Amino acid sequence: MKLINILSEKKEIVLKKWFDKIAASYPVNAPSFLKNQKNQFANPVGYTIEETIEAVLDVLINEGTDKKAQEFLDRFVQVRAVQDFTPSRAVDFLFMLKQLMKDELKDELQEKGMYEEFLLMESRIDRMVLASFESYLKYREKIYELRVNEFKNMAFRLLERANLTFEFKDDDPAFEKDVSDSDNVK
Amino acid sequence: MPNESKSDELKQDELVKIDYKPPKKDWMDTPVHFRHGTYIYPAKAKNLTYLGLPNPREWSPADEDWKLPDNWKDIILNGMKERLDKYRSFKVFMDICVRCGACADKCHFFIGGGDPKNMPVLRAELIRSVYKGNFTAAGKILGRLNGARGLTKDVIKEWFYYFYQCTECRRCSVFCPYGIxxxxxxxxxxxxxxxxxxxxxxxxxxVANCYRTGNHLGIQPHALKDMFEMLLDDIQDRTGVKIEPTFNRKGAEILFVTPSADYFADPGIYTCMGYLMLFHELGLDYTWSTYASEGGNFGLFTSHEMIKRLNAKIYAEAKRLGVKWIIGGECGHMWRVMHQYMDTMNGPADFLEEPVSPITGTRFENAKSTKMVHITEFTADLIKNNKLKLDPGRNDKLRITFHDSCNPARAMGILEEPRYIIKNVCNNFFEMPENTIREQTFCCAGGAGLGTDEMMEIRMRGGMPRANAVKHVHDKHGVNRLTCMCAIDRATLSTLMEYWVPDVKVTGIHELVANALVMKGEKERVVDIRGEALKEKKGEDNVR
Known part of the structure; x- marks a missing residue:
């Protein structure tokens, strides 16, 4: 039997335990809410966790592309990036899966050839961790970009509205001249 | 995490054992940690001084020493006593909570972040515990058993952290069986x-700017007029219609008051252009004021006394100009003040008349006491009475959803008027899921003074439930425009969308009206009010 088949058989239990582990990374009171409120709009974080871990496991079991998993991981990391986590904690949820597989598949991993399969799968999960870290950084940078943009927009608009700036308009005659000049060059 | 100094003593097996769980401590034993992105910069001393507010100083929440006055404890306890005597609601809210938990999972900050002290019940407990410990016999005797605690400097820090992580949106109150x-x-x-x-x-x-100059940024009358010139030039450029509004005109029938962000900030300016075009088209006898040039009232986020001080200018200006009644623009918290506090704080405005629309003759009985009508009530009434020529096809490139801004929705119950207008000026309207709109609307997470850039992480976190619902209609119906009727929303939702649903832009309702409004003497409209191409050409068939 192949590792992916075993994982497929144990999918439900792995998903449940993985969800619980991720939920437990949030402060007291939050885990039960994340777990029990099933409405996707009343509990968007819980819903995102569920969606993400299912997608990751599906990709591993069905040997789907990493890209598909990354789409979901990106969405979840987008959430973790604005929550109260350190960078390492924000992306550590994939390590939880590795540990969980070691615990849940302890006996199976002793079987012939199985550990090699596990190592391959582990490498794949590691690649997902790296991709998640890229996402994390992307969103943290986005936060600072948004800060700067808000500030710049306000300052610029104020100057503009107070008639303290001059801006070229698209239909400025100067542009027409430039265009004809460049045409001549051609 | 292993202690760094002992890390070399740990074996490999121990090193890989990571405890993913946060430490479990009672909330009273969990002090706050001020990390950048989770708190707002403190009030500058000069602003507090200008307003005559106590204890102005240079300090930072991230500092260990907050430089509190020596008698800080007495100040707080006396302040609590004074308010418990003065405001019955405060006393009742301290006493009646049974911790049923109905509110616990309704706060957008808790939903988005999971911090238990953002559960409304616990947020209230931050102050209730001090009330119990100092003002109730049971609390004094039983202490923690009764949920009571003493007052320490850490409690003050905790209050600062969490009372500035509440947008006063009141979603939790909708679910409280006791109405706390x-x-x-x-x-x-x-x-x-x-x-x-x-x-x-x-x-x-x-607040200081508003108190001194009349609006949040301290825009003086001449600069304000310059800003309007820009808007009027843009309107003429895009519609061919020249508009000449009046300022501080005595004897006008109506005074119009709107948040200042409407005339200086994107995308509020397009909503402001909508007001200007609508009033011009109607030939309304109204005036703007450079003194009552701010509908917003950040006093609401400071103290009751400050609400009153800032709000007073509206009636004072209405009286000075001798208008009959007032129309207010698309603002959120401004309407909580107008609807729930203005009448008793600065009224009765018996020098004004009960508002009657000069165009339709409709009597706004709901505003009989305050004499102030919400712009969407005014415009919806115009549409209902067929007083506007509208071409909703001009908004066809937009696929629209509507965010009920917290205060108009929950503090004054304006739910239908905005929808009625939107449906008449647009052809593509899609509601977000039921538990995210109307009374249950999710906050933008930037209200009540949180909408500043240094709070970006918290804003994105708390705004997640709102954005999640927008994303849903974006994915399902191709929604590309989020409408709202609040100046803070227009600013903060724009940024929120950039993070969570970048394809969606934010707009005010009267921007949509401006696009659809067929004006006398207008040129063929090829661009919308933003100056962007109207993708679909208008047809006479579309005109209602």
């Missing part, structure tokens, strides 16, 4: 903090 208004508890918490000079600059600077 957590926003009012936050307001009390902030009032008490203000007694120690622990306010935030994003609130107190606009």
């Amino acid at each position: 208004d957590t926003a009012e508890i936050t307001m009390m918490g902030r009032e008490l903090l203000t007694l120690l000079g622990c306010n935030v600059n994003w609130v107190i600077e606009p």
Whole structure:
């Protein structure tokens, strides 16, 4: 039997335990809410966790592309990036899966050839961790970009509205001249 | 995490054992940690001084020493006593909570972040525990068993952290079987903090500016008029219609008051252009004011006394100009003040008349006492009476959803008027899921003075439930425009969308009206009010 088949058989239990582990990374009171409120709009974080871990496991079991998993991981990391986590904690949820597989598949991993399969799968999960870290950084940078943009927009608009700036308009005659000049060059 | 100094003593097996769980401690034993992105910069001393507020000083929440006055404890406890005697609601809210938990999972900050102290019940408990410990016999005797605690400097820090992580949106109150208004508890918490000079600059600077100049940014009359010139030039450029509004005109029938962000900030300016075009088209006898040039009232986020001080200018200006009644623009918290406080704080406005629309003759009985009508009530009435020529096809490139801004929805119940207008000026309207709109609307997470850039992480976190619902209609119906009727929303939702649903832009309702409004003497409209191409050409068949 192949590792992916075993994982497929144990999918439900792995998903449940993985969800619980991720939920437990949030402060007291939050885990039960994340777990029990099933409405996707009343509990968007819980819903995102569920969606993400299912997608990751599906990709591993069905040997789907990493890209598909990354789409979901990106969405979840987008959430973790604005929550109260350190960078390492924000992306550590994939390590939880590795540990969980070691615990849940302890006996199976002793079987012939199985550990090699596990190592391959582990490498794949590691690649997902790296991709998640890229996402994390992307969103943290986005936060600072948004800060700067808000500030710049306000300052610029104020100057503009107070008639303290001059801006070229698209239909400025100067542009027409430039265009004809460049045409001549051609 | 292993202690760093002992890490070399750990074996490999121990090193890989990572405890993913946060430490389990009682909430009273969990002090706050001020990390950048999770708190707002403190109020500058000059602004507190200008307003005559106590204990102005240079300090930072991230500092260990907050430079509190020596008698800080007495100040807080006396302040609490005074307010418990003065505001019955405060006393009742302190006493009646049975911790049923109905509110616990309704706060957008808790939903988005999971911090238990953002559960409304626990947020209230931050102050209730001090009330019990100092003002109730059971609390004094039983202490923690009764949920009571003493007052320490860490409690003050905790209040500052969490009362500035509440947007006073009142979603939790909708679900409370006892009707506890957590926003009012936050307001009390902030009032008490203000007694120690622990306010935030994003609130107190606009308050100082508003008190001195009339609006949040301190825009003076000549600059304000210049700003309007820009808007009027843009309107003429895009519609061919020249508009000449009046300012501070005595004897006008109506005074129009709107948040200042409508005339200086994107995308509010397009909503403002909508007001200008609508009133011009109607030939309305109205005036703007450079004195009552701010509908917003950040006093609401400071103290009751400050609400009153800032709000007073509206009636004072109405009286000075001799208008008959007032129309107010698309603002959120401004309407909580107008609807729930203005009448008793600065009324009765018996020098004004009960508002009657000069165009339709409709009597706005709901505004009989305040004499102030919401712009969407006014416009919906115009549409209902067929007084506007509209071409909704001009908004066809937009696929629209509507965010009920917290205060108009929950504090005054304006739910239908905005939808009625939108459906008449647009052809593509899609509601977000039921538990995210109307009374249950999710906050933008930037209200009540939180909409500043240094709070970006918290704003994105708390705004997640709102954005999640927008994303849903974006994915399902291709929604590309989020409409709202609040100046803070227009600013903060724009940024929120950039993070969570970048394809969606934000708009005010009267921007959509401006696009659809067929004006006398207009040129063929090829661009919308933003100056962007109208993708679909208008047809006479579309005209209603």
